[in-house]
Amino acid sequence: MFRVExxxxxxxxxTWLLAAALAxxxxxxxxxxxxxPPPPQNSQDAPPFLLQIVRNGLFAPLTGLALVQPFFMSLxxxxxxxxxxxxxxxxxxxxxxxxRPVRRPRLIVSKYAAAMxxxxxxxxxxxxxxxxxxxxxxxxxxxxTLSGTSLSVVDGLVRILASGAFILLAASGIVAVGMWISxxxxxxxxxxxxxxxxxxxxxxxxxxxxxxxxQPFLPTHGWLGYTxxxxxxxxxxxxxxxxxxxxxxxxxxxxxAVWRFRRRDITA
Amino acid sequence: MTAAIRAVGLTKxxxxxxxxxxxxxxxxxxxxxxxxxxNGAGKTTTIRMALGLIHPTGGTIxxxxxxxxxxHGPFERVGALVEEPAFWSYLSGRRxxxxxxRAGSGRADVRERLDRIDDVLNxxxxxxxxxxxxxxxxxxxxxxxxxxxxxxxxxELLVLDExxxxxxxxxxxxxxxxxxxxxxxxxxxxxxxxxxxxxxxxCDRVGVMARGALVAEGPxxxxxxxxxxxxxxxxxxxxxxxxxxxxxGPDMMVAGSASGPGxxxxxxxxxLGAADVNAALVRGGIRVHALEPQRDTLEDxxxxxxxxxxxPR
Numbered sequence: 001m002f003r004v005e006x007x008x009x010x011x012x013x014x015t016w017l018l019a020a021a022l023a024x025x026x027x028x029x030x031x032x033x034x035x036x037p038p039p040p041q042n043s044q045d046a047p048p049f050l051l052q053i054v055r056n057g058l059f060a061p062l063t064g065l066a067l068v069q070p071f072f073m074s075l076x077x078x079x080x081x082x083x084x085x086x087x088x089x090x091x092x093x094x095x096x097x098x099x100r101p102v103r104r105p106r107l108i109v110s111k112y113a114a115a116m117x118x119x120x121x122x123x124x125x126x127x128x129x130x131x132x133x134x135x136x137x138x139x140x141x142x143x144x145t146l147s148g149t150s151l152s153v154v155d156g157l158v159r160i161l162a163s164g165a166f167i168l169l170a171a172s173g174i175v176a177v178g179m180w181i182s183x184x185x186x187x188x189x190x191x192x193x194x195x196x197x198x199x200x201x202x203x204x205x206x207x208x209x210x211x212x213x214x215q216p217f218l219p220t221h222g223w224l225g226y227t228x229x230x231x232x233x234x235x236x237x238x239x240x241x242x243x244x245x246x247x248x249x250x251x252x253x254x255x256x257a258v259w260r261f262r263r264r265d266i267t268a
Numbered sequence: 269m270t271a272a273i274r275a276v277g278l279t280k281x282x283x284x285x286x287x288x289x290x291x292x293x294x295x296x297x298x299x300x301x302x303x304x305x306x307n308g309a310g311k312t313t314t315i316r317m318a319l320g321l322i323h324p325t326g327g328t329i330x331x332x333x334x335x336x337x338x339x340h341g342p343f344e345r346v347g348a349l350v351e352e353p354a355f356w357s358y359l360s361g362r363r364x365x366x367x368x369x370r371a372g373s374g375r376a377d378v379r380e381r382l383d384r385i386d387d388v389l390n391x392x393x394x395x396x397x398x399x400x401x402x403x404x405x406x407x408x409x410x411x412x413x414x415x416x417x418x419x420x421x422x423x424e425l426l427v428l429d430e431x432x433x434x435x436x437x438x439x440x441x442x443x444x445x446x447x448x449x450x451x452x453x454x455x456x457x458x459x460x461x462x463x464x465x466x467x468x469x470x471c472d473r474v475g476v477m478a479r480g481a482l483v484a485e486g487p488x489x490x491x492x493x494x495x496x497x498x499x500x501x502x503x504x505x506x507x508x509x510x511x512x513x514x515x516x517g518p519d520m521m522v523a524g525s526a527s528g529p530g531x532x533x534x535x536x537x538x539x540l541g542a543a544d545v546n547a548a549l550v551r552g553g554i555r556v557h558a559l560e561p562q563r564d565t566l567e568d569x570x571x572x573x574x575x576x577x578x579x580p581r
Contacts, residue, residue, distance in 0.1 A: 092354025
């Protein structure tokens with residue numbers, strides 16, 4: 001079922017459209033920075049790593065990841081996880097999959113794995129496109145860390161890939177929430193929107209100071225933990241916290257999704 | 269051998285409303301069973317429970333000898349069309365069948381299903397359109413693809429909900445012939461319909477459902493009961509009427525044109541058979557061209573059972 005899901009999505013226009021949009025973002029940033037380098041005094045508002053691009057193309061994929069993560073990745077999770085069951089219910093194909101038969105827990109787990117695979121692939125596309133555009137325009141050099149030390153090019157590349165992996169794992173909780181939402185409704189677009197709203201609302205709540213008591217438990221709280229890879233020494237504690245929260249959300253919401261889906265009457 | 273489908277006291281309640289209410293139903297293996305009823309009688313809910321899509325609130329249902337609970341049952345051996353067919357419209361007909369073939373379990377079974385794709389596409393006459401996207405299919409083509417999907421797993425039992433929906437008369441005939449052929453080859457077929465004429469011509473046995481329960485069951489012929497009406501074609505209607513009037517009997521009803529060759533409808537009274545009427549006419553010097561027993565149409569029986577009213581004759 002996992003492979004069926006992959007091959008179905010690959011044959012959809014919207015998958016390619018999303019991939020193209022995400023590949024374009026780092027290119028756009030590199031071109032924009034090249035044409036009008038940002039003045040350093042704006043540094044507080046700028047996304048992480050943006051100001052470094054002019055000196056080193058290795059920062060382009062990181063800036064791309066930082067720009068894509070809050071919204072576009074949430075949208076992708078909505079499309080791949082939120083739509084997973086609800087979209088099949090809406091088109092009616094769900095009942096035909098289940099009578100094939102595909103067992104209900106297997107359907108959830110396969111779709112979850114496929115959603116993670118696609119989200120990961122999109123992040124990889126952003127990294128590759130950023131490396132290419134940044135490398136061509138600004139060149140690839142050894143990287144300064146946020147702590148002032150320096151990383152070799154190879155070391156830098158490894159940490160950029162590790163950032164992508166971290167972002168994916170940190171997103172797994174929201175992907176699981178999306179799967180659960182997807183079992184609650186027979187409306188594909190409804191589930192997509194609800195999933196995107198959860199992801200974005202969580203990020204907004206994470207910014208509101210008076211909510212600091214609940215912030216460590218928000219599914220997106222640890223999303224920026226990958227910046228710890230560019231400190232010396234690497235900030236493993238923050239990263240581990242982020243991944244723990246995410247793993248907890250994954251466990252709880254995947255279980256809920258399977259439980260809910262098994263009990264449900266399929267009337268669509 | 270166990271029954272193909274056996275429901276005992278099968279019930280599905282939505283709050284106060286019972287969509288299916290204590291249904292007892294047995295479909296034997298190898299049978300072509302017509303499951304009739306008006307829309308809203310509970311046919312689709314029953315089918316969804318048989319396929320493990322809906323949880324019953326009471327009773328049990330077995331398919332091919334195995335108890336079905338939601339999500340569990342011997343569905344590898346069942347092919348199904350539930351309400352309208354549904355496909356991924358951005359994929360071609362063939363790719364849709366491939367995706368469904370791969371979706372089920374068992375490596376050998378997947379291989380077998382993939383190998384059958386060309387066969388089933390040929391069977392339903394879609395081989396030429398197989399590589400078009402389903403988005404471009406007509407409703408009739410989608411319906412055929414739905415039947416192809418149901419046949420994909422080489423099923424022992426086919427459960428088809430209104431399979432000729434959206435087909436033109438020749439498409440309907442083709443599907444009927446196909447189903448008859450499969451049934452003759454040993455496949456058990458359970459087909460629901462609200463079109464009575466459809467089942468009359470092809471089913472071995474029909475069951476009529478109304479308000480969540482079975483109200484009648486039997487071969488289409490017996491369901492219509494014995495007849496007490498005959499239609500006679502004679503060369504002289506006026507003379508025939510005279511003979512029949514002398515034959516007497518308060519229940520006899522004579523209708524038809526006044527004179528010349530024509531048709532007379534007779535409702536027989538007690539103790540008077542069709543043969544007696546014929547003998548009397550012949551003795552009276554009247555030439556009888558035809559004499560046929562008149563049965564209620566299945567529609568009459570159906571309305572009678574479902575509405576609980578007698579159909580005016």
